[in-house]
Amino acid sequence: MLESVDGGVYRLDDLPGERVALLFAHSECPTSKLALERLGPLGPGLAARGTRLVCIVQEPLETAARLARQNGVEALVLAERPPYEAARAFGVETVPTTIVLSADGSVEGSVVGWMADALNELLPVRVPDAEPRWKPGCEARPGHDLNLPVRAAGVFDELEDMFERGWTDGLPVVPPTADRVAAMLGERDPDRSLGAVPPALGEATVARVAAxxxxxxxxxxxxxxxxAAVEAVLDPDFNVHGQAVTTSPPGQIAIVNGPVRNALGFNSGMGVLGPGNRANLTVGRAVRLVVQLTGGGVPGGLDRATLGHQGKISFCFAENEEASPWEPLSVERGFPSDASTVSLIxxxxxxxxxxxxxxTPRELAATIGWAAAATWSPFWWPLDATSLFVLGHEHVQLFAQAGWSKADVREAIFEQVRRPARELRHGETTPLVQAADPDTAIAKWDDPExxxxxxxxGEAGRFSAVCGPSLGMQASVITREVQWTT
Amino acid sequence: MDYVSPIDERVRRPEPLARRTASIEGKTVALLDISKNRGAEFLDRLEQRLQAHGAKTMRFRKPTFSRPAPAELIGEIALHGDLAVEALAD
Structure with missing residues (x-):
């Protein structure tokens, strides 16, 4: 029994009495991909000449479907799993192998590997006249381990298999085996949908998010x-569609608040925006993988970022509530102080x-605010999008000792970072600057909010940071409560 | 090895392209401005040239370039236009 990628189940014996061209292939073989790319689109042309193209891909169903889609296959695509009965029945030892069967099931001929001239003789439609015209094939699956793809050296490499599948952000990943995903899921319903993930609108089932x-x-x-972070990402007001496909660099920043931070070991202290903490890095990475894999926002594919930035691999951290004299972000955003939340920016x-x-606090607010003057673009004032300021412990202490609230700092930044319109009329500037009186002071932001x-x-070092905005996306800050128990 | 795929592997059938028209004369061309910088200028020029070739034109505008066009807008274009041109910009 062979499953079809469009949902049917077939036995080769059941194919109606017609001439059939079988193409055996698998994903680890470049020649297989070449054959799928060149023969796959010929399905309708072959059918018009009385030969039905059937691609038998020695892969799990989803991999077979992906190969077919990537190579523009317009034919019946069947996924063959161990023990590879169809391949064994036809003695297929190499992929690709193309076998033509007449209507009575007898073998008319076969071509092993990619041989354009031989295929032109075998098939009623000419294959593309492109180089290479000849390319040797690879070992077919039944020649080795029945369950696992095997590398040339004969040793299965699960991590390399993840790269082959494209299930990666470019770094090695942990393979999402059924056992590991089950452990991640716990008692949750794996089929519950969190919604469609832009840009390709893959459905974020809980199982896929767990993967x-x-x-x-x-x-x-x-x-x-x-x-909770994925729910926030999928809020329409976050506009992850725009963020995922834009040529501009921004990614998705997740900020964790509440008891869950310390209970799960998120880092809010020393080196908070850098390496070293599993919770920060893997949660941020999981969010990005949902956008990239489930959502199809693949860099260089639908993700059109000109430059991107490393935070698009992972960008998650916790607020240092213990070091803060102010209400945490979660409380500012309307949640009780004992709630655990994640906010997406x-x-x-x-x-x-x-x-x-x-x-003085006023001097410090000016330094911090003016650092943001060049974010997005040096003369693009005002920004109509969120800028995230991460204030370090010692800077916050100076504000706190002066009795400043968070709102005071925000207002001092907003009020001080201003330039006359005439100084901003260079290159890329805003219509507001162009229309303004030359001496009018323009603020860097259109609203202190x-x-x-x-x-x-960390406790030592007078450093803060600013993350420039995801401009043009109309992307709100979204906060979700973490459904979590100790 | 059986894995749980992070990808929604359902096969989506691509929509076939509409039949190409031999002539634009007398046809209504929907011109969609995606609301990006100077896209309208491009469409202004295109509109002049299309009209010079005998086409009628209608202008449409997305609320924002950063989101897909609303279904109602796509419906309006499909209802009134024989052809559509979408202006990218920048």
């Missing part, structure tokens, strides 16, 4: 945070801000 969490390296304990890579000299402030980082 992404496994791939990212999450512990099962982190999964409630991943689920579309944003650029962090730009660090050193200030070891300011003596665009300035989001989070406290994070």
């Amino acid at each position: 992404c969490a496994v791939l990212a390296g999450c512990k099962p304990a982190y999964f409630p945070v991943v689920l 579309g944003g650029d890579a962090p730009l660090s801000i050193s200030d070891h000299r300011s003596k 665009r300035i989001v402030i989070v406290v994070a980082g």
Whole structure:
């Protein structure tokens, strides 16, 4: 029994009494891909000349479907699994192998590997006249381990298999075996849908999100945070469609608040925006893998980012609530102080801000705010999107000792970062600047509420950071409560 | 090895392209501005040239370039236009 990628189940014996061209292939063989790419689209032409093309792909159904889609196959595509009875029945030892069967089931001829001239003799339609015209094939699946794809050296490499499938962000991943995904899922309904993930609108079932969490390296304990983050990403007001396909660099930044931070070991302290913490890095990575794999926002594919940034691999951190004199982001956004939340912001890579000299809160707010003056574009004032300021411990202490609230800092940044319109009339500038009186002071933001402030980082060092906006996306900050119990 | 795929592997059948028209004369061309910088200028020029070749034109505009066109807008274009041109920009 062979499953078809369009949902049917076939036995080769059941194919109606017609001439059939069987193409055996698998995903690890470049010559197989060449044959699928060149023969696959000829399905309708062959059918018009009385020969039905049937591609038998020695892969799980989803891999067979992907290969067919990637190579423009317009034919019946069947997924063959161990023990590869069809391949054995025809003595297929090499892929690709093309076998033509007459209507009575007898073999008319076969071609092993890619041989354009021989295929032109065998088939009623000419194959594309393209180089290479001859390419040797690869070992077919039944020649080795019955269950696992095998590398040339004869040793199965599960991690390489993930790269072959494209289930990666470019770094090695943890293979999402059924056992690992089951552990991630726990008692949750694997088929519950969180919604369609832009841009390709793949459905984010809980099982697929769990697969992404496994791939990212999450512990099962982190999964409630991943689920809440994905729910936030899929909020229409986050506009992940725009963020996923834009040529601009921004990615998705996840900020964790509440008891879940310390209980699961998220880092909110030293090196908070850098390497070293599994919870931060894997949860952020899981979110991005959902966008990339389930959503189809593949860099260079539907993700059209000109440059991108490394935060598009993973960008998640926790607020250092213990070091903050202010209400945390979650409370600012309307959640109770004992709630665990994750907030999603579309944003650029962090730009660090050193200030070891300011003596007054007003001076320090100016330094921090002016660092953001060049974000997005130096003369593009005002920004109508969120800028995320991550304030370090020592900077926050200076504000706190002066009795400043978070709102005071926000207002001081907003009020001080202004330039006369005439100084902004260079290259890329805004219609507002062009229309303004030359001496009118233009603020960097159109509204102080665009300035989001989070406290994070280690105790020592007078550093903060700003992440530029995801401009043009009309992307709101979205917060979701983490459904989590100790 | 059986894995749980992170990808929605359902096969989507591609929509076939509409039949190409031999002539634009007398046809209504829907011109869709995606609301990006200077896209309208491009469409202005295109509109002049299409009209010079005997086409009628209708202008449409997406609310924002960063989201897909609303279904109602696509419906309007399909209802009133024989042909459509979408202007990218920047």
